[in-house]
Amino acid sequence: MTLFILCIDGMDYDEVLRFGLGLEYNNKLTIPEELHRYGRPFTPNVWPSIFTGRVVIHPLYKQNQIWGPRAKVREFLTRRGITWRRQGFKIFRGEDRQRMDLEKATYTHWPRCVDKTVLDGYNNFTFDIPSVSNTFAMREPKASTEFWVWLSIFANYFNHFDFGIVALYAHKLDGYAHRMMDYSKLYHEVFDLAKRLSKRHKVMIISDHGTVDGEHTLFSYLGCTEPVHATNVLEVKRDIERIME
Numbered sequence: 001m002t003l004f005i006l007c008i009d010g011m012d013y014d015e016v017l018r019f020g021l022g023l024e025y026n027n028k029l030t031i032p033e034e035l036h037r038y039g040r041p042f043t044p045n046v047w048p049s050i051f052t053g054r055v056v057i058h059p060l061y062k063q064n065q066i067w068g069p070r071a072k073v074r075e076f077l078t079r080r081g082i083t084w085r086r087q088g089f090k091i092f093r094g095e096d097r098q099r100m101d102l103e104k105a106t107y108t109h110w111p112r113c114v115d116k117t118v119l120d121g122y123n124n125f126t127f128d129i130p131s132v133s134n135t136f137a138m139r140e141p142k143a144s145t146e147f148w149v150w151l152s153i154f155a156n157y158f159n160h161f162d163f164g165i166v167a168l169y170a171h172k173l174d175g176y177a178h179r180m181m182d183y184s185k186l187y188h189e190v191f192d193l194a195k196r197l198s199k200r201h202k203v204m205i206i207s208d209h210g211t212v213d214g215e216h217t218l219f220s221y222l223g224c225t226e227p228v229h230a231t232n233v234l235e236v237k238r239d240i241e242r243i244m245e
């Protein structure tokens with residue numbers, strides 16, 4: 001039996017419940033403020049922290065002094081319905097943010113920044129987790145297509161092998177949510193896949209934060225077919241170890 005860990009960037013606990021989805025166990029997790037940027041959970045910091053059980057700040061990430069006040073201004077405007085996305089010097093306002101798809105893509109690479117993770121303790125296959133795998137490159141403005149890759153290939157493929165842990169990451173939902181696109185279908189697809197896998201395997205779904213109304217929320221989602229006790233993202237490692245005993 002394999003533990004499948006589906007790492008879904010931006011999956012929100014409250015949205016999971018709103019769509020009537022979930023696994024046998026569902027926890028809402030807090031996220032240490034040290035992992036924030038602009039006052040919100042920052043993806044390249046949260047994932048390595050989840051899989052090491054300690055606060056990890058990606059070494060390529062540097063906070064500068066204007067980010068604190070900038071976050072406050074941004075929140076003030078967002079609350080008044082003024083939302084935008086910036087790409088270089090271009091600003092896309094409100095609904096216009098969907099137009100970013102038509103613009104030229106840029107890439108940000110978040111390479112592995114940790115020596116050892118909980119995944120390394122087992123015979124594992126790990127795909128594309130920011131700061132944990134070495135492969136993740138965020139493509140802006142379009143979210144990458146990897147979501148469909150593992151839906152159509154990995155899940156079926158790894159069903160037939162004797163891995164301890166298969167951990168697969170997808171960024172697409174976060175990309176949709178940032179651009180205020182309808183992401184309900186993506187939520188359902190993740191749980192359809194989890195349900196299919198759970199017939200033969202243990203399944204965990206974990207996010208680094210939710211993404212709702214175009215912004216990261218302050219909580220992340222943990223769902224599992226096995227009992228889990230974590231209430232903070234740093235405690236997920238211990239749940240994984242217990243499930244694997």
Ligand SMILES: [Zn+2]
Binds near residue numbers: 174209
């Ligand atoms: Zn994220």
